Amino acid sequence: xxxxxxxxxxxxxxxxxxxxxxxxxxxxxxxxxxxxxxxxxx
Amino acid sequence: xxxxxxxxxxxxxxxxxxxxxxxxxxxxxxxxxxxxxxxxxxxxxxxxxxxxxxxxxxxxxxxxxxxxxxxxxxxxxxxxxxxxxxxxxxxxxxxxxxxxxxxxxxxxxxxxxxxxxxxxxxxxxxxxxxxxxxxxxx
Numbered sequence: 681x682x683x684x685x686x687x688x689x690x691x692x693x694x695x696x697x698x699x700x701x702x703x704x705x706x707x708x709x710x711x712x713x714x715x716x717x718x719x720x721x722x
Numbered sequence: 723x724x725x726x727x728x729x730x731x732x733x734x735x736x737x738x739x740x741x742x743x744x745x746x747x748x749x750x751x752x753x754x755x756x757x758x759x760x761x762x763x764x765x766x767x768x769x770x771x772x773x774x775x776x777x778x779x780x781x782x783x784x785x786x787x788x789x790x791x792x793x794x795x796x797x798x799x800x801x802x803x804x805x806x807x808x809x810x811x812x813x814x815x816x817x818x819x820x821x822x823x824x825x826x827x828x829x830x831x832x833x834x835x836x837x838x839x840x841x842x843x844x845x846x847x848x849x850x851x852x853x854x855x856x857x858x859x860x
Contacts, residue, residue, distance in 0.1 A: 682777040683793070683801045685828055691799065692772045694743065694765040697751035702741070702763060708797050712738040714818055715793040717778050718723055720744040721754040 723758055729815040730761045736822035738794070745770055745787050778806070794821060794828075803828040 683689040693703045707713045726733070726740050733740055740762035744751065751764045770786055773779045778789045792813050794803040803821050805813035813831060820826045 682791075682804070682806065685801050685804060687801055688799050689793070689795050689801055690775055692775070694767055694772060695748065696763040696765050697748055697755040698763075699748065700763070702765060704795065704799060707739070707741055708795050708799055710739070711797060712802060712822065713795050714726065714733060714738055714740045714822075715795055716723070716726060716740065716742045717773070717776075717788040717791040717793075718742055718744050719787050719790060720746045720784070721750045 723754070723760065725815045726762065727758055727760050729819065732819055733815075733822065736819060738822045741765060743767055743772065743788065745773060792818065794818065803831065805831070 689704060691704045693701055695701050704713075704715075707715075723742060726742070730740060741764075742760070742762065743765045745767050746754070747768045748766050751766050754760070755764045767773050767788070770779055773788045776791075778791050780787050780789045790807040790812060792803075792805045792807065793801055796802050803818070807813060817826070817831045821828060821831055
């Protein structure tokens with residue numbers, strides 16, 4: 681289910697384009713984070 | 723993607739940051755990150771694990787991709803705002819900025835998005851004619 685306003689988003693761990701790993705918890709540790717899901721590079 | 727790069731300093735000034743997620747592998751994500759000179763991390767979900775868990779999986783296109791969506795997640799990991807979008811209709815960075823600055827509430831943005839969508843749609847069509855459809859997706 682897509683996390684809704686007011687709900688806790690499930691944590692995740694993903695690598696980025698440089699190979700570094702990020703968890704959602706670490707991404708929001710210093711303030712709100714705009715999380716943009718996109719279709720991908722063509 | 724590019725518009726979050728353009729408005730990145732404003733988003734940082736509002737105390738927030740940005741991250742992008744797609745099902746692309748590291749090489750494709752690196753190409754996009756370089757091509758658009760993105761100042762924020764681009765995360766890779768090639769197994770679609772997160773996209774599926776967040777119920778943003780679109781299996782009908784390009785071997786299964788993410789449905790475009792924007793969230794604002796607070797430090798407690800709670801969702802402060804969400805917008806589940808489409809290619810031709812996305813919430814604007816201006817609207818996200820006003821939300822981050824506390825100038826508007828999320829449910830107001832949800833209504834506004836519908837009106838902004840017509841302009842986005844016209845721009846998407848104009849872009850398709852000008853550049854063809856093989857352009858990096860926002």
